[in-house]
Amino acid sequence: MDLKLRGKVAVLTGASVGIGLAVAEGLATEGVNLVLAARQEARLAGAAHEIAAKHGVKTVPIACDVATSAGVDALVRGALEAFGGADILFNNAGTGSNETIMTAPDEKWQAYWDLHVMAAVRLARGLAPGMKARGGGVILHNASICAVQPLGYEPIYNVTKAALMMFSKNLANELVGDNIRVNTINPGLVLTPDWIKTAKQLSAEDGGDWEGYLQRVADEHAPIRRFATPEELADFIVFLCSPRASYSVGATYFVDGGMLRTV
Structure with a gap:
């Protein structure tokens, strides 16, 4: 199936390893040019070089911390300088936590809020206007099944991923008139x-x-x-990035091997 993605530009965070790297590979297979963000510069540069050589697409690595406004600004600026903007944004940067509510300090709550929520807010503000000018686009948020079915050892992760899912729904309603489709992915075990x-x-x-x-x-x-393998999840995400999923707006998709215990 031709996903009609060739020549598009995608910005991906958390792109040097795991799910982000698998999605980058999947998009590159479809001929998408990439702006790849992660904190570890050497690993990111290596991944970008390998994808470009393998798939013949242009890859731009930008080492930054998207949990900070400065990191987001650098990423948005890099996409504008390299491609004049982006057609796809995959908000993927994140990590699990381990704490109790009674003992976790404010600083830990704030750090996860900045990483899981404010990065997505800032990147939407930075890239959505350019998507509108290009005729539309796609924004996907990688949340977690824990947004609705929490694991007891990581309450901060659960709460911030739930907030990301709600942000995604609100953003979808705000941007649909600009032909920008916003959706959420809630993976299970990957x-x-x-x-x-x-x-x-x-x-x-x-x-x-x-x-x-x-x-x-x-x-x-x-x-x-x-x-799941990261590649199994990436296949679904790449499809949602494509015009083949043109009626998917404001939805949350569980890719979890049956882990969700409700309907």
């Missing part, structure tokens, strides 16, 4: 390097069977009894 790192840490005292640990997590939470 086998990212962060999950593997956590599994190795938590299984170290029990013999180091990190794969067994992850299988137990999947058995407990996902009826499909396995983690």
